[in-house]
Amino acid sequence: MSQERTAARVTVCGLGYVGLSVAVAAHDAGYAVTAYDVDEGVLARLKRGNPGISNVTAAQVTSLAEDPTTVMTHDLDQAPVGDVAVVCVPTPLTPGGAPDTSAIVDAANALAGRIAPGTLVTLESTTWPGTTEELFAPLLARGSGLDPGTELNVAFSPERIDPGNRTHTFTTTPKVVGGLTAGCARRAADFYRSLGVPVVVAAGTREAEMSKLLENTYRFVNISFVNEFAAVCDAMDIDAMDAIRCASSKPFGFTPFTPGAGIGGHCIPVDPFYLTHKADEVGARTPMISAADAVNRSVPDAVAEQVRTYLLGEGLHPGAKVLLCGVSYKPDVADLRMTPAIGVVRALRARAIEPSFVDPFVPEFVVDDRPVAPWAGDVADVAIVLQKHTGAPPPEELAHAVYDPTGARRPVRAPGLRRVP
Template identity: 40%
Template sequence: MTIKTKSLSSALSKKIQTKKATIGVIGLGYVGLPFAVEMVQRGFHVVGFDKNQAKITQIQNGESYIADLPKENIQHIIQSNQFEATNDFSKLSQVDVVMICVPTPTTAERTPNISYIEDATHNIGQNMNTNSLVILESTTYPGTTEEIVQPILEKYGFVIGQDLFLAYSPERVDPGNINFSVSNTPKVVGGITAACLEVSKIFYETVIHTNVCTVTSPRVAEMEKLLENTFRQINIALVNELSQICYKMDIDIWEVIHAASTKPYGFMPFTPGPGVGGHCIPVDPKYLLWAGQQHGISATLIEAADKVNDSMPNFVVNRLENYLLIQNKELCKANIVVIGVTYKPDINDSRESPALRVIQQLLDSQCELKIIDPFIETFSVEQSLLNTVPLTAEIIQHADAVLILTNHSAIDYSLIDQQASLIFDTRNTHFLFNNKKYYKL
């Protein structure tokens, strides 16, 4: 590290530590907005950037579009005059540190779509000043920071590690988790150079009072995030496949999991469900699968897990059809009440939710559906826009079956237990159902 570089990194570090640095966040979604709120609460001035004007307007009006981020928190940061939400990317010239928290979906061919990262990086290159820190937080394949972000910034004249510091630190946001949030979840960070790593470590230690694990390169940090979610994908696939086997063998998979969980070492419980949802588990392993293919590696275990999890919506519908037949009813044109659209309980996020695929299959079977979800008012499946309805005794009484796909805590399960003629619970809802026609996945 040269004397000049050391001087620049020290000046930026001091600016961060004294909270005189202005922080920019590109992407005000489930990752960026909670982080922006946290940084304002820590005493920083924050500028949030997003191309979606509807989001900007909601924030400016003190509204929250994220279920576990109370609107009071949004109103507080707006009233503090320490936060600005904008779609004017020229204001990147005002920030000292910028975090890229944009979506990283897959293409129709199931390959990485990093166009949002590229677009954000071009905006940074066009507007940011020297002696600043850029951190990519979006989940992506190993090599993105060094092979995509760094060359774009260098095209705009920046010298990485000298007059601009660049690092990768994967987001670890778990919507709906009441125990872990931005403020207490450890961070992993890898810098392009030693100076990049030092400044980014100081940044995270200052803005969130939690452990910061430094790694030798952005590639390591990018890979560890894919490991986190691929680990979950494979273990969920294992228990989903086991649930199918247990069903055929007339064994309660939930009892099996409970029994295995009594072992104090060497076992970690995962639970079956109608599939996997959200941005992470259905998408991130595909990035790793693609990255392996680029290096001639066929990740057969990841691919197999993907197929197992993708099979679960069909397995759920087939099970429901069997339970209806026991009652001398057919799935075709049955009156079904569906509980839950979101991919996990107590959030308003339906991205990649397996419930959407189950609902589509039921619609294809000409079922008459009543869909109940306290966190979602409208949603789309293929070309159809559907509405949810409130839970009432009358709706349950007229249903041929109640299908629980998401175990929201706000649902009155006692009402369902008392009024339903058939319940199929794919989530082992924590309620002691007494209904004689109650079935678990």
């Protein structure tokens, strides 16, 4: 339940997974909120009480939207900014694979002419080290006429939202904060603590920016390694998951990762290339990230090739019925951003296999402007397990054979495809 409103106002720029979580937390902490997004469709959905994401409830969004102090807008010219502004806009890659910080530029320009002396502006969007100091703060200074660090508090605090995670939420996950100055850092730390969030203060904005890239590049490289490890286990007729289970019994020096059909999501496939971009600029080499990228990109094709090989051996190709079980990028969410299922569909289609899909969270799945047919209820020749959703029908009940590249149900002595009685 929302607390009594304070006189302070927080403006949140960008109302996706990150920004909506911040807006709800600020509202619940007693702040008045200006919720800003350039997409009027997002605002309309939120005003209907539909969060559109799994980390925020409909009741929380309804409470935020119906509060008379809340302003939801696509135009900051018509809205109060207040004492704090938090920028949570997307930072994807360009078609050429370079960092795309255009949304950060747009948000900074939208805010710059509307902020007063003493305002705290924090950037939460994942980006290359130096963005806050070299790009974001100068834009704010140019548009506001205020000096960042003295007249304006500027900080970077990387988002740590894990869609669908009910244990590690926005308010229970420590928040890293780096300020342009020690004073900026203190102001930002005080703000996030007022939301009930534990705070870790970084040496500066670059260290805070780099910490986020370290977190996700660590996962990127280790996912690549365990996918490669699983392929070696297949070739040697070894149960990869049992080996991982045994290694995980070590109470120190080992963190388990599990294989899958590739790599997906809103951060891990993208963030390492914000690091390599800046590394290239300063002449540093990142061969491990490049190697990991090559492995991760190869996995969907390897999945499709194993399925094709099986179908040929069974005399079922062409014309086989292949069913994809779970197409979102992680369990129990509807999020399709950069899901590995996209690569699997492309690889299957390149082999003249047109799959169907079943996913209780995803009603429609389109790849390259071509819809993937929903499961028609018939028995498939092969089910490919891409994601394990709670309550989803067992793949063994949907197909004569099951291929599980995630490893969790690989037969002990025969990893990969198996016949189902």
